[in-house]
Amino acid sequence: MGRASRTESVRRPRLAWLKPFLFLFALLPLARLVWLARGQGLGANPVEYVTHSTGTWALVWLLATLAVTPLRWLSGRNELVRLRRMLGLFAFFYASLHLLTYLWWDQFFDWNEIARDVIKRPFITAGASAYLLMLPLALTSTQAMMRQLGRHWQRLHRLVYGVGIAAVLHYFWLVKKDLSQPLLYGAILSLLLAARVMHWLRSK
Amino acid sequence: MSKLRIPYIPPSEITPSQLVLSRRTFLKSGAAALAALAAPAQARLAAQASAYSTQEPLTPFSDVTHYNNFYEFGTGKEEPAQRAHSLITRPWTVSVEGLVQKPRVWDVEALLRFPLEERIYRLRCVEGWSMVIPWIGFPLAQLLRQAEPLGSAKYVEFVSLHDPRQMPGQRLPLLDWPYREGLRLDEALHPLTLLAVGLYGELLPNQNGAPIRLVVPWKYGFKSAKSIVRIRLVEKQPLTTWMRAAPDEYGFYSNVNPAVDHPRWSQARERRIGEFHKRPTLPFNGYGDQVASLYAGMDLKKFF
Numbered sequence: 001m002g003r004a005s006r007t008e009s010v011r012r013p014r015l016a017w018l019k020p021f022l023f024l025f026a027l028l029p030l031a032r033l034v035w036l037a038r039g040q041g042l043g044a045n046p047v048e049y050v051t052h053s054t055g056t057w058a059l060v061w062l063l064a065t066l067a068v069t070p071l072r073w074l075s076g077r078n079e080l081v082r083l084r085r086m087l088g089l090f091a092f093f094y095a096s097l098h099l100l101t102y103l104w105w106d107q108f109f110d111w112n113e114i115a116r117d118v119i120k121r122p123f124i125t126a127g128a129s130a131y132l133l134m135l136p137l138a139l140t141s142t143q144a145m146m147r148q149l150g151r152h153w154q155r156l157h158r159l160v161y162g163v164g165i166a167a168v169l170h171y172f173w174l175v176k177k178d179l180s181q182p183l184l185y186g187a188i189l190s191l192l193l194a195a196r197v198m199h200w201l202r203s204k
Numbered sequence: 205m206s207k208l209r210i211p212y213i214p215p216s217e218i219t220p221s222q223l224v225l226s227r228r229t230f231l232k233s234g235a236a237a238l239a240a241l242a243a244p245a246q247a248r249l250a251a252q253a254s255a256y257s258t259q260e261p262l263t264p265f266s267d268v269t270h271y272n273n274f275y276e277f278g279t280g281k282e283e284p285a286q287r288a289h290s291l292i293t294r295p296w297t298v299s300v301e302g303l304v305q306k307p308r309v310w311d312v313e314a315l316l317r318f319p320l321e322e323r324i325y326r327l328r329c330v331e332g333w334s335m336v337i338p339w340i341g342f343p344l345a346q347l348l349r350q351a352e353p354l355g356s357a358k359y360v361e362f363v364s365l366h367d368p369r370q371m372p373g374q375r376l377p378l379l380d381w382p383y384r385e386g387l388r389l390d391e392a393l394h395p396l397t398l399l400a401v402g403l404y405g406e407l408l409p410n411q412n413g414a415p416i417r418l419v420v421p422w423k424y425g426f427k428s429a430k431s432i433v434r435i436r437l438v439e440k441q442p443l444t445t446w447m448r449a450a451p452d453e454y455g456f457y458s459n460v461n462p463a464v465d466h467p468r469w470s471q472a473r474e475r476r477i478g479e480f481h482k483r484p485t486l487p488f489n490g491y492g493d494q495v496a497s498l499y500a501g502m503d504l505k506k507f508f
Binding site: 043044045047048105106108113116117120121122123173174176177178 | 266267270271275279281282331333378379449450465468469470475477478480481482
């Protein structure tokens with residue numbers, strides 16, 4: 001038995017515990033919304049509350065996904081990569097809820113109005129772009145697709161950087177005046193992207 | 205053991221019922237007086253009904269008082285309700301000054317002695333939601349007429365309180381404090397323009413702009429300055445806080461207008477708080493019959 005597979009077997013239990021824990025944890029924001037909705041706890045404007053909450057959590061899971069690789073470099077724990085797909089799919093899941101809230105409870109599927117919004121309003125354009133860029137990543141997230149795409153898979157999945165930038169811009173352009181939250185998420189995204197640039201420069 | 209027979213005497217024979225009832229009234233009024241002393245915000249305000257009121261169903265009190273834009277107490281909608289207790293509304297004065305014959309510093313208690321009316325108005329926020337609120341107050345025109353504006357007065361500027369100790373949101377330079385708003389003099393003198401001191405029959409809760417605020421129902425909500433300390437009549441159009449913050453997004457007039465979008469979102473529809481479906485937004489928030497003539501001949505896309 002090789003050395004690599006032995007460390008593998010030592011580390012595996014730890015991740016085996018972390019992954020289901022993270023899975024349940026990632027469902028908590030949704031559970032909370034359902035809980036609040038049942039108890040009239042969503043405030044005076046429930047649709048706005050759900051929109052903001054699902055949007056925020058989509059961004060949080062997206063940044064968590066982007067944090068996996070820098071964390072691998074920092075900790076040397078390459079097995080962290082096993083969490084990445086799940087985190088990315090949770091980002092997609094909350095982004096889908098966010099989009100559905102907008103399409104249904106904000107626009108009531110008025111496609112003319114939606115098209116006008118996407119064209120005329122930069123923050124909607126950015127949000128729509130982020131979602132469209134995410135779509136092929138979610139669709140090619142299976143093992144079979146990974147095998148099939150081979151080296152193209154990684155190239156395709158670099159789109160996630162575009163998703164991050166579009167998502168933060170979406171937040172930036174929608175707030176009325178208080179930029180503190182979008183700035184915070186923008187700063188974290190910049191840090192995560194800068195880590196990649198540094199790594200690339202060093203490995204050159 | 206002999207049994208002592210105690211005759212049954214109904215209480216009504218001991219104390220006449222009128223006395224019992226009047227004692228109850230006395231206790232009640234005493235308790236009410238105590239409550240009024242302890243918490244002036246709970247006092248009921250006597251107000252006449254007004255023909256300007258809408259018949260539409262009222263937005264619940266809890267929503268009116270827990271979903272507020274009042275950046276002096278934070279940018280979250282629930283923050284004003286959580287944090288506005290630090291605002292001290294007595295004593296409070298409002299000065300009426302500038303281009304007037306008779307400038308005067310009014311004590312808020314004196315303002316409460318104006319004949320008060322209940323005005324049920326629609327409120328449309330620039331963010332795309334709306335409410336129906338039973339305000340209590342009096343027309344601003346009554347106050348301005350007492351000051352006797354000079355012929356040179358063309359605009360009215362409203363200045364809100366600036367005190368970061370009472371208004372923690374002012375510790376951040378988010379907006380250029382103090383909050384300033386303005387109206388053209390004819391808008392300010394319009395009978396719909398109200399100085400509100402209460403809502404739902406009570407004194408204004410702090411988070412709604414206590415102790416005295418403006419209510420201009422045909423304009424977006426931010427035009428209705430809260431916690432006013434100064435009303436100044438001036439010759440030139442005042443530079444308002446939101447015009448200073450984002451001149452391309454907020455104009456001086458800010459009349460509710462479904463045909464002129466905010467640069468970043470549509471103003472065609474609104475969500476009435478408490479309702480699920482959106483409703484179309486009406487020009488001048490439905491007060492066109494009363495106010496459209498103020499803007500005759502003006503290009504409302506230019507003067508947004």
